[in-house]
Amino acid sequence: MTTPGSDALLARMMAFHPKIIDLTLDRVWRLLAALDHPERALPPVVHIAGTNGKGSTLAMLRAGLEGSGARVHAYTSPHLARFHERIRLAGTLIHEDALSAILDECLTANGPDPITFFEITTCAAFLAFARTPADYTLLEVGLGGRLDATNVVASPRLCIITPVSIDHQQYLGETLPQIAAEKAGILKRGVSCVVGPQEETALGVIEARAAALGAPLLVHGQHWHAGVETGRLVYQDEHGLLDLPLPNLPGPHQIDNAGMALAALRALGRDAGAEVAVSRAFWPARMQRLREGPLLERLPQGQIWLDGGHNPSAGAAIAATLAQRAAGKVWLICGMLNTKDVAGFMRPLAPHARHLHAVGIPGEAATLSAHETADAARSVGIAANEAEDVGAALDLIAAQQPDAQVLICGSLYLAGRILRENG
16 A cells, blocks of 8 residues: 655644644653654654754754764754655655655554644654664754653753743743743753753753752853854863854854854764864754745845744844844844744844835734734834735835845744745
8 A cells, every 4th residue: 555645644643633732741652652662762862952043053963973974863843845854864854755654654553542743743753763773863842841742762862952031931931940941851860961051040940950860061151162263163161172163054143052062062072073063054044045946036136034033032143143244234024923022023133124024924823914013013113014925025125125135034934935935
Protein backbone atom coordinates (compact mmCIF):
# COMPACT_ATOMS: atom_id res chain seq x y z
CA MET A 1 0.00 0.00 0.00
CA THR A 2 1.30 3.45 -0.88
CA THR A 3 1.81 5.79 2.08
CA PRO A 4 -0.18 9.03 1.74
CA GLY A 5 1.89 12.18 1.18
CA SER A 6 3.09 14.13 4.19
CA ASP A 7 0.74 17.06 3.53
CA ALA A 8 -2.31 14.79 3.79
CA LEU A 9 -0.97 13.11 6.94
CA LEU A 10 -0.15 16.43 8.59
CA ALA A 11 -3.66 17.69 7.81
CA ARG A 12 -5.11 14.64 9.60
CA MET A 13 -2.90 15.33 12.61
CA MET A 14 -4.21 18.88 12.91
CA ALA A 15 -7.67 17.52 13.72
CA PHE A 16 -6.61 15.21 16.56
CA HIS A 17 -6.93 17.67 19.41
CA PRO A 18 -9.28 20.67 19.74
CA LYS A 19 -6.58 22.92 21.25
CA ILE A 20 -3.60 24.11 19.21
CA ILE A 21 -1.53 24.37 22.42
CA ASP A 22 -2.23 22.27 25.51
CA LEU A 23 0.84 21.90 27.70
CA THR A 24 1.16 18.47 29.29
CA LEU A 25 3.45 15.48 28.73
CA ASP A 26 0.91 12.69 29.31
CA ARG A 27 -0.06 12.27 25.65
CA VAL A 28 3.58 12.36 24.54
CA TRP A 29 4.61 9.65 27.01
CA ARG A 30 1.70 7.47 25.85
CA LEU A 31 2.66 7.68 22.19
CA LEU A 32 6.38 7.26 22.85
CA ALA A 33 5.61 4.07 24.77
CA ALA A 34 3.58 2.81 21.82
CA LEU A 35 6.57 3.55 19.57
CA ASP A 36 8.95 1.64 21.88
CA HIS A 37 10.53 4.81 23.31
CA PRO A 38 12.63 6.28 20.50
CA GLU A 39 13.59 9.17 22.81
CA ARG A 40 15.81 6.69 24.68
CA ALA A 41 17.80 5.89 21.52
CA LEU A 42 18.71 9.39 20.37
CA PRO A 43 22.30 10.43 19.74
CA PRO A 44 23.57 12.76 22.51
CA VAL A 45 21.08 15.61 22.92
CA VAL A 46 21.62 19.35 23.26
CA HIS A 47 18.31 20.81 24.49
CA ILE A 48 17.69 24.52 23.82
CA ALA A 49 15.04 26.69 25.51
CA GLY A 50 14.55 30.45 25.83
CA THR A 51 12.48 33.29 24.42
CA ASN A 52 14.76 34.81 21.78
CA GLY A 53 17.78 33.50 19.94
CA LYS A 54 17.04 29.75 20.09
CA GLY A 55 17.04 29.28 16.33
CA SER A 56 20.12 31.38 15.60
CA THR A 57 22.06 29.76 18.44
CA LEU A 58 21.08 26.30 17.19
CA ALA A 59 22.08 27.23 13.63
CA MET A 60 25.53 28.38 14.75
CA LEU A 61 26.00 25.38 17.02
CA ARG A 62 25.02 23.03 14.20
CA ALA A 63 27.42 24.75 11.80
CA GLY A 64 30.21 24.48 14.35
CA LEU A 65 29.57 20.83 15.14
CA GLU A 66 29.44 19.95 11.46
CA GLY A 67 32.57 22.03 10.89
CA SER A 68 34.33 19.87 13.47
CA GLY A 69 33.33 16.74 11.55
CA ALA A 70 30.22 15.71 13.47
CA ARG A 71 26.95 14.43 11.99
CA VAL A 72 24.06 16.39 13.51
CA HIS A 73 20.30 15.90 13.78
CA ALA A 74 18.26 19.08 14.38
CA TYR A 75 14.63 19.68 15.36
CA THR A 76 13.23 23.20 15.10
CA SER A 77 9.83 24.88 14.91
CA PRO A 78 7.82 26.38 13.45
CA HIS A 79 8.68 25.77 9.83
CA LEU A 80 8.56 28.61 7.33
CA ALA A 81 7.96 27.17 3.87
CA ARG A 82 7.58 23.38 4.35
CA PHE A 83 7.22 21.11 7.36
CA HIS A 84 10.35 19.19 6.31
CA GLU A 85 12.44 22.12 7.62
CA ARG A 86 11.68 20.99 11.17
CA ILE A 87 13.55 17.67 10.90
CA ARG A 88 17.16 17.57 9.74
CA LEU A 89 18.70 14.10 9.67
CA ALA A 90 22.52 13.96 9.91
CA GLY A 91 22.74 17.33 8.17
CA THR A 92 20.05 16.87 5.50
CA LEU A 93 16.38 17.87 5.58
CA ILE A 94 14.18 14.80 5.86
CA HIS A 95 13.07 13.43 2.51
CA GLU A 96 9.39 13.24 1.62
CA ASP A 97 9.22 9.43 1.56
CA ALA A 98 10.86 9.11 4.98
CA LEU A 99 8.64 11.84 6.46
CA SER A 100 5.45 10.29 5.11
CA ALA A 101 6.46 6.88 6.46
CA ILE A 102 7.17 8.04 10.02
CA LEU A 103 4.06 10.24 10.14
CA ASP A 104 1.95 7.27 9.02
CA GLU A 105 3.61 5.08 11.65
CA CYS A 106 2.88 7.62 14.38
CA LEU A 107 -0.74 7.98 13.30
CA THR A 108 -1.18 4.21 13.43
CA ALA A 109 0.48 3.95 16.84
CA ASN A 110 -1.57 6.80 18.27
CA GLY A 111 -4.90 5.45 17.05
CA PRO A 112 -7.96 7.59 17.89
CA ASP A 113 -6.51 9.09 21.08
CA PRO A 114 -6.26 12.90 21.41
CA ILE A 115 -2.85 14.43 20.82
CA THR A 116 -1.72 17.85 19.63
CA PHE A 117 -0.04 18.47 16.27
CA PHE A 118 3.24 19.47 17.90
CA GLU A 119 3.24 16.44 20.18
CA ILE A 120 2.73 13.83 17.48
CA THR A 121 5.16 15.46 15.06
CA THR A 122 7.79 15.69 17.81
CA CYS A 123 7.38 11.96 18.39
CA ALA A 124 7.81 11.46 14.64
CA ALA A 125 11.05 13.44 14.72
CA PHE A 126 12.35 11.30 17.60
CA LEU A 127 11.53 8.18 15.60
CA ALA A 128 13.49 9.46 12.61
CA PHE A 129 16.44 10.55 14.77
CA ALA A 130 16.62 7.21 16.61
CA ARG A 131 16.84 5.31 13.32
CA THR A 132 19.51 7.46 11.66
CA PRO A 133 23.12 7.41 12.91
CA ALA A 134 24.49 10.77 14.06
CA ASP A 135 26.82 12.22 16.66
CA TYR A 136 24.47 14.83 18.17
CA THR A 137 20.78 15.73 18.31
CA LEU A 138 19.87 19.41 18.68
CA LEU A 139 16.36 19.89 20.09
CA GLU A 140 14.72 23.31 20.12
CA VAL A 141 11.88 23.72 22.60
CA GLY A 142 8.57 24.59 20.98
CA LEU A 143 7.04 26.56 23.87
CA GLY A 144 8.22 27.03 27.43
CA GLY A 145 10.27 24.02 28.46
CA ARG A 146 8.94 22.20 31.51
CA LEU A 147 5.87 20.78 29.74
CA ASP A 148 7.10 21.05 26.16
CA ALA A 149 6.90 17.85 24.10
CA THR A 150 10.69 17.88 23.63
CA ASN A 151 11.28 17.66 27.39
CA VAL A 152 11.23 13.87 27.60
CA VAL A 153 14.95 13.16 27.29
CA ALA A 154 16.15 11.95 30.71
CA SER A 155 19.82 12.85 30.37
CA PRO A 156 20.73 15.30 27.62
CA ARG A 157 24.41 15.89 26.96
CA LEU A 158 23.98 19.67 27.43
CA CYS A 159 21.24 22.28 27.89
CA ILE A 160 21.15 25.88 26.69
CA ILE A 161 18.83 28.63 27.94
CA THR A 162 18.86 31.69 25.69
CA PRO A 163 17.61 35.10 26.91
CA VAL A 164 14.23 34.90 28.61
CA SER A 165 11.70 37.69 28.17
CA ILE A 166 7.94 38.24 28.30
CA ASP A 167 6.08 36.24 25.64
CA HIS A 168 3.28 33.63 25.52
CA GLN A 169 1.95 34.84 28.87
CA GLN A 170 -1.32 32.94 28.39
CA TYR A 171 0.64 29.68 28.62
CA LEU A 172 3.77 30.43 30.63
CA GLY A 173 2.78 33.03 33.23
CA GLU A 174 2.46 36.80 33.47
CA THR A 175 5.79 37.58 35.13
CA LEU A 176 9.40 37.10 34.08
CA PRO A 177 10.21 34.78 37.03
CA GLN A 178 7.21 32.59 36.15
CA ILE A 179 8.31 32.36 32.53
CA ALA A 180 11.92 31.70 33.53
CA ALA A 181 10.74 28.84 35.77
CA GLU A 182 9.07 27.21 32.76
CA LYS A 183 12.22 27.59 30.65
CA ALA A 184 14.38 26.22 33.49
CA GLY A 185 12.18 23.13 33.43
CA ILE A 186 14.55 21.62 30.85
CA LEU A 187 17.38 21.43 33.41
CA LYS A 188 18.33 17.89 34.43
CA ARG A 189 20.23 16.58 37.42
CA GLY A 190 23.98 16.82 36.88
CA VAL A 191 23.68 18.11 33.28
CA SER A 192 25.56 21.31 32.43
CA CYS A 193 23.66 24.26 30.99
CA VAL A 194 24.93 27.24 28.98
CA VAL A 195 22.98 30.34 30.06
CA GLY A 196 22.73 33.38 27.81
CA PRO A 197 22.32 37.00 28.95
CA GLN A 198 19.43 37.25 31.42
CA GLU A 199 17.66 39.86 33.48
CA GLU A 200 18.50 39.44 37.15
CA THR A 201 15.10 38.08 38.18
CA ALA A 202 15.18 35.43 35.44
CA LEU A 203 18.75 34.42 36.22
CA GLY A 204 17.91 34.01 39.90
CA VAL A 205 15.18 31.51 39.05
CA ILE A 206 17.47 29.56 36.70
CA GLU A 207 20.29 29.47 39.26
CA ALA A 208 17.96 28.28 42.03
CA ARG A 209 16.62 25.45 39.87
CA ALA A 210 20.14 24.45 38.82
CA ALA A 211 21.33 24.41 42.42
CA ALA A 212 18.45 22.13 43.42
CA LEU A 213 19.41 19.68 40.67
CA GLY A 214 23.17 19.94 40.94
CA ALA A 215 23.28 21.15 37.33
CA PRO A 216 26.49 23.10 36.58
CA LEU A 217 25.86 26.44 34.87
CA LEU A 218 28.03 28.28 32.32
CA VAL A 219 26.59 31.77 32.66
CA HIS A 220 27.16 34.74 30.38
CA GLY A 221 29.16 37.43 32.18
CA GLN A 222 30.37 34.97 34.82
CA HIS A 223 31.86 31.98 33.04
CA TRP A 224 32.09 33.26 29.49
CA HIS A 225 32.13 36.59 27.68
CA ALA A 226 31.55 37.58 24.04
CA GLY A 227 32.04 41.01 22.50
CA VAL A 228 33.38 42.96 19.55
CA GLU A 229 36.90 44.35 19.42
CA THR A 230 38.36 46.05 16.31
CA GLY A 231 35.76 44.48 14.05
CA ARG A 232 36.25 40.94 15.37
CA LEU A 233 34.26 38.66 17.66
CA VAL A 234 36.22 37.97 20.82
CA TYR A 235 35.05 35.09 23.02
CA GLN A 236 36.71 34.21 26.32
CA ASP A 237 36.21 31.65 29.05
CA GLU A 238 38.41 29.67 31.43
CA HIS A 239 39.83 27.69 28.50
CA GLY A 240 41.17 30.78 26.77
CA LEU A 241 40.35 33.37 24.12
CA LEU A 242 38.90 32.92 20.62
CA ASP A 243 39.46 35.69 18.06
CA LEU A 244 36.94 35.14 15.27
CA PRO A 245 35.17 36.88 12.39
CA LEU A 246 31.91 38.63 13.18
CA PRO A 247 28.87 36.38 12.75
CA ASN A 248 27.50 36.21 9.23
CA LEU A 249 23.98 36.35 10.73
CA PRO A 250 23.23 40.10 10.85
CA GLY A 251 22.56 42.14 13.98
CA PRO A 252 24.42 42.99 17.18
CA HIS A 253 22.30 40.49 19.12
CA GLN A 254 24.02 37.71 17.17
CA ILE A 255 27.17 38.35 19.21
CA ASP A 256 25.46 36.91 22.29
CA ASN A 257 23.93 34.08 20.24
CA ALA A 258 27.38 33.27 18.90
CA GLY A 259 28.72 33.34 22.46
CA MET A 260 26.18 30.73 23.55
CA ALA A 261 27.02 28.52 20.57
CA LEU A 262 30.75 28.85 21.27
CA ALA A 263 30.27 28.08 24.97
CA ALA A 264 28.33 24.97 23.94
CA LEU A 265 31.03 23.90 21.49
CA ARG A 266 33.64 24.29 24.24
CA ALA A 267 31.49 22.28 26.67
CA LEU A 268 31.18 19.52 24.06
CA GLY A 269 34.89 19.54 23.26
CA ARG A 270 34.15 20.62 19.68
CA ASP A 271 35.58 24.13 19.51
CA ALA A 272 37.60 23.15 16.42
CA GLY A 273 34.43 24.23 14.61
CA ALA A 274 34.31 27.69 16.24
CA GLU A 275 35.14 29.74 13.14
CA VAL A 276 32.72 27.78 10.97
CA ALA A 277 30.01 28.31 13.62
CA VAL A 278 30.08 32.08 13.24
CA SER A 279 30.96 32.35 9.56
CA ARG A 280 28.74 29.77 7.86
CA ALA A 281 25.53 29.52 9.86
CA PHE A 282 22.28 30.30 8.06
CA TRP A 283 18.91 30.92 9.68
CA PRO A 284 16.05 32.11 7.46
CA ALA A 285 13.79 35.08 8.24
CA ARG A 286 16.26 36.68 10.64
CA MET A 287 17.12 39.94 8.90
CA GLN A 288 17.31 37.95 5.68
CA ARG A 289 17.68 39.91 2.47
CA LEU A 290 15.45 38.61 -0.32
CA ARG A 291 17.47 37.95 -3.46
CA GLU A 292 14.86 36.49 -5.80
CA GLY A 293 11.15 36.21 -6.38
CA PRO A 294 8.22 38.27 -7.65
CA LEU A 295 8.29 40.77 -4.78
CA LEU A 296 11.66 42.05 -5.98
CA GLU A 297 10.10 42.85 -9.35
CA ARG A 298 7.91 45.39 -7.59
CA LEU A 299 10.91 47.20 -6.09
CA PRO A 300 13.82 46.47 -8.48
CA GLN A 301 15.94 49.41 -7.35
CA GLY A 302 15.43 48.86 -3.62
CA GLN A 303 16.21 46.30 -0.94
CA ILE A 304 13.73 43.98 0.77
CA TRP A 305 14.57 42.42 4.13
CA LEU A 306 12.57 39.84 6.08
CA ASP A 307 12.43 39.15 9.81
CA GLY A 308 10.07 36.90 11.76
CA GLY A 309 10.62 38.45 15.22
CA HIS A 310 7.36 39.24 16.98
CA ASN A 311 7.85 40.23 20.64
CA PRO A 312 9.30 43.33 22.35
CA SER A 313 12.76 41.80 22.73
CA ALA A 314 12.80 40.92 19.04
CA GLY A 315 11.69 44.46 18.20
CA ALA A 316 14.64 45.82 20.18
CA ALA A 317 17.04 43.45 18.39
CA ILE A 318 15.70 44.47 14.98
CA ALA A 319 16.01 48.14 15.92
CA ALA A 320 19.64 47.65 16.94
CA THR A 321 20.32 45.93 13.62
CA LEU A 322 18.70 48.75 11.66
CA ALA A 323 20.78 51.28 13.57
CA GLN A 324 23.90 49.54 12.26
CA ARG A 325 22.87 48.54 8.76
CA ALA A 326 20.23 50.88 7.39
CA ALA A 327 21.20 54.05 5.55
CA GLY A 328 18.39 56.26 6.81
CA LYS A 329 14.91 55.27 7.86
CA VAL A 330 13.29 52.14 6.48
CA TRP A 331 9.79 51.38 5.25
CA LEU A 332 8.02 48.70 7.28
CA ILE A 333 5.45 46.20 6.06
CA CYS A 334 4.01 44.55 9.14
CA GLY A 335 1.51 41.79 9.88
CA MET A 336 1.02 40.34 13.37
CA LEU A 337 -1.05 37.88 15.38
CA ASN A 338 -3.57 39.00 17.98
CA THR A 339 -1.74 37.02 20.68
CA LYS A 340 1.29 39.34 20.60
CA ASP A 341 2.27 42.61 22.29
CA VAL A 342 2.03 44.58 19.07
CA ALA A 343 2.84 48.01 20.47
CA GLY A 344 5.69 46.53 22.51
CA PHE A 345 7.18 45.03 19.35
CA MET A 346 6.81 48.24 17.34
CA ARG A 347 7.94 50.79 19.93
CA PRO A 348 11.70 50.17 19.47
CA LEU A 349 11.26 50.41 15.71
CA ALA A 350 9.69 53.88 15.76
CA PRO A 351 12.96 55.88 15.52
CA HIS A 352 14.01 53.87 12.46
CA ALA A 353 10.71 53.76 10.55
CA ARG A 354 9.77 56.16 7.81
CA HIS A 355 6.29 54.67 7.39
CA LEU A 356 4.47 51.40 8.11
CA HIS A 357 2.10 49.60 5.78
CA ALA A 358 -0.07 47.21 7.81
CA VAL A 359 -1.31 43.93 6.33
CA GLY A 360 -3.25 40.92 7.51
CA ILE A 361 -1.64 37.48 7.43
CA PRO A 362 -3.49 35.32 4.88
CA GLY A 363 -4.78 32.00 6.14
CA GLU A 364 -4.12 32.71 9.83
CA ALA A 365 -7.21 32.74 12.05
CA ALA A 366 -5.39 34.71 14.76
CA THR A 367 -4.18 37.49 12.46
CA LEU A 368 -4.71 41.08 13.47
CA SER A 369 -6.54 43.07 10.84
CA ALA A 370 -4.54 45.62 8.90
CA HIS A 371 -6.61 48.31 10.60
CA GLU A 372 -5.69 47.08 14.10
CA THR A 373 -2.00 46.79 13.20
CA ALA A 374 -1.97 50.30 11.73
CA ASP A 375 -3.64 51.67 14.86
CA ALA A 376 -0.98 50.01 17.05
CA ALA A 377 1.78 51.56 14.93
CA ARG A 378 0.28 55.02 15.23
CA SER A 379 -0.04 54.58 19.00
CA VAL A 380 3.79 54.40 19.25
CA GLY A 381 4.43 57.26 16.86
CA ILE A 382 4.88 55.46 13.53
CA ALA A 383 2.99 56.91 10.56
CA ALA A 384 0.91 54.05 9.18
CA ASN A 385 -1.75 53.04 6.71
CA GLU A 386 -3.43 49.81 5.65
CA ALA A 387 -2.53 47.80 2.55
CA GLU A 388 -4.39 44.96 0.88
CA ASP A 389 -1.31 42.71 0.93
CA VAL A 390 2.49 42.81 0.84
CA GLY A 391 2.61 43.25 -2.92
CA ALA A 392 0.26 46.21 -2.81
CA ALA A 393 2.31 47.75 0.00
CA LEU A 394 5.47 47.44 -2.10
CA ASP A 395 3.74 49.13 -5.01
CA LEU A 396 2.85 52.08 -2.78
CA ILE A 397 6.43 52.29 -1.49
CA ALA A 398 7.97 52.04 -4.97
CA ALA A 399 5.80 54.91 -6.18
CA GLN A 400 7.21 57.16 -3.45
CA GLN A 401 10.80 55.91 -3.20
CA PRO A 402 12.03 53.48 -5.91
CA ASP A 403 15.30 52.78 -4.06
CA ALA A 404 13.65 52.24 -0.68
CA GLN A 405 14.92 49.92 2.03
CA VAL A 406 11.95 47.79 3.12
CA LEU A 407 11.62 45.45 6.11
CA ILE A 408 8.77 42.92 6.14
CA CYS A 409 8.27 41.94 9.79
CA GLY A 410 5.97 41.02 12.67
CA SER A 411 5.35 37.29 12.38
CA LEU A 412 7.04 34.02 11.43
CA TYR A 413 3.81 33.05 9.72
CA LEU A 414 4.00 36.09 7.46
CA ALA A 415 7.70 35.41 6.89
CA GLY A 416 6.94 31.82 5.94
CA ARG A 417 4.40 32.89 3.37
CA ILE A 418 6.89 35.35 1.86
CA LEU A 419 9.57 32.67 1.61
CA ARG A 420 7.20 30.13 0.05
CA GLU A 421 6.39 32.63 -2.68
CA ASN A 422 9.87 34.13 -3.07
CA GLY A 423 12.27 31.32 -2.18
